[in-house]
Amino acid sequence: MGYYLEFKNITKIFPGVKALDKISFGVNSGSIHGLVGENGAGKSTLLHTLSGALTPNQGEILIENQTMKFSNTKDALNAGIAVIYQELNLVPEMTVAENLMIGNYPNKKGFLDKKKLKEKAVEQIKMLMEDFNPKTKVKDLSIAQKQMIEIGKALMQDAKIIAFDEPTSSLSDREIKHLFEIIEKLKEDGRTIIYVSHRMEEIFKICDSCTVFRDGKHIETFRNMKEVTHDLIVKKMVGRELNDIYGYEERNKGAEIFDIENIRGKGVKKSINLTVHEGEIVGIFGLVGAGRTELFKLIYGLEKVEAGRIEVKGEEVSLKSPKESIRNRVCLLPEDRKDEGIIGIRSVSENINISSRRHHLIYNFFLNKQAEKETADKFINDLDIKTPSREQLAVNLSGGNQQKVILSRWLSEDIDVFLMDEPTRGIDVGTKYEIYKIMYNLAAEGKGILFVSSDLPEVMGVSDRVVVMRSGEIIGSLNREEFTEEKILSMALPVS
């Protein structure tokens, strides 16, 4: 028998946390094997040991029953392993062809063989069922296309094992379909595919088998996805029953808390009108490019508002910068946690206190370090943020916990209106549920929440009202009683 790829007792310890605890399972070639688990469960860490970026403290990785020793990522590449991460490793200013063959340029005694470079690139692009010009600079491609380049890179190095880490978070449905077609092709080629995703529908759609992780431990490996149910996997992932993932409960709506009238500006073509009430959660749904993030940027003061007015609790406000927005009790949870949310090299405590520290200065000037420690501890406790200490660098936390840190930043401030841009993107089931609960609690306290999401079931599950955007304008809105997938999608899709 024997598996093509096997993990045996892989253990990885970081200061204060056992990220992987004796992980053992095998994967057959010519199959797609899913890895599922909550954030911090160990999936990404395992991929890092596979790619050679991390060395396990104990255990072995075997390929065709031979123990592999990776001192660095080049060793893993040479062994035929390619890992495609959420953060793509492409050089934006270089062309498609140059990126495809980076490190392996066809050359004649050191001089670049441009003809061969172009030929091989065109061949690879065709295999990926794409049609872009090999001379296009990678920075001009969409995320989906960039992902294809990463796959192309792996194929050009004839990777036998290809692992995907949350590949679909930024893709449209059509792009996901294309990605799956390519992955199926890779499987037919006999390659070994590992697929990490929080989206259960995808795991069921594309994987032949899967392994469930929890808290760094191997919980169970299911050899045949057809024999497994969604609820069973979720139960294994969280170790408890999850009745309704969204946990929606009705609550009362109050007076208008946030009113946008005839707002126009960059990325927003027609006037935008939007009202949020106290206790209301309004979801903004739309496809990529609909203008949702642009709207948030306008509201929050990052782009100039060319016309219109904004009112918070009935009073007109001028939100000319993020600082003014916060002073007017409006905050933003940005779409990109890593680049716009946390300050990675500073501590959890500093990330939480960054704005609210102004409220408890000593003599109105000096930092109140004791108060800051207490604030940080309070939110680490209340929101169950998994970190060894408040001084841990924020970059070392998992995505879900980083999001909780950003939430804490605003919960420690005085905020009435929360703008949340894809608040649960790239976060697992268990932590998503915790974030929904925080949203419901805030709403119950009388706050107003405006959240952007590309996850239609989530938008329908969590919102009191959905507003649909398309091409920079609001097409329509639906109350919860009126929600159907068809109605919402028909508003969101471009009219052909």
Added chain:
Amino acid sequence: MTETIKNRIKNIYNNYTIILIFIIMFILLSIFVPYFFTWRNMVGLALSVVTIGLIANTMMFALASGDFDLSVSSTVAFSGITTAVVINSTGSVSIGIITGLLAGVLVGVINGFSIAKLGLNALITTLATQMIFRGMAFILSNGRAVGISTAGFFKLGNSMILGIPTPIIIMVISFIIFGILLNNTVFGKNTLAIGGNTKAAELAGINVDLTKIIIFSAQGFMAGFAGVILASRMTSGQPNAAQGLELDVISACVLGGVSLNGGIATISGVVVGVLIMGMISNALNLLNVATFYQYVVRGSVLLIAIYLDILKQRSK
């Protein structure tokens, strides 16, 4: 049990490496270099790093916020010349000093405004102002040293307080003030946040533009202040003073653990960095090593410092 002690030692190693290196160096030099460990030499050493030390305070802030400032050397010369010229023409020491300080602030404000509001690259902008204001120094002085006629001005750089030269006292006070600013004020934390992730800092409500303008203006002021003190010690304004100073100041900061990527800086590190730079030059002088070789040594020390820093980052 051994695990916690091991972690404690590792923690001390990570955060206080440079201080340990300083202590070791100090002890070794005291033992092996004759005359090093004498009061007179210690005072001379401290005096030799005053210009670097004063400006290292604000360079620490600039680097922590993610920006380079190469203009400080020219600002020192420009403010020194300005002070000399004004004292000579007005006969007033105070007006001269104030003008000198304002000259420094002028450079800083131009830097800050260009970088923050116009969005120009800091390295290139300060390279440009470095050239512009070195030129201004030569223009104002007609290319020659400007001797200062009013002897009252010399007190600033040549007097002593409690047996210690005044410039050293001023430098120590500046370390204390900027240390407090860095560790105990919102301004300090904002600076580190901007250097750590500018976009995130802006979205979290920090006024990035204003903070940067303040940092560069403060740097202009400190460079101006250092220029005034230097002019006082040399009893003249020198148009070619402090050439290459910016590299010494940045080296001292890097030696002190300030990250060139921004977001990481400590005042204790910077103080130690400044002292280590001074100790090396001082020891080489005591050993009668030719100046040319001193360049090689100082450059090598900087290289080693950056390498150690990379090793430290990797182990994290």
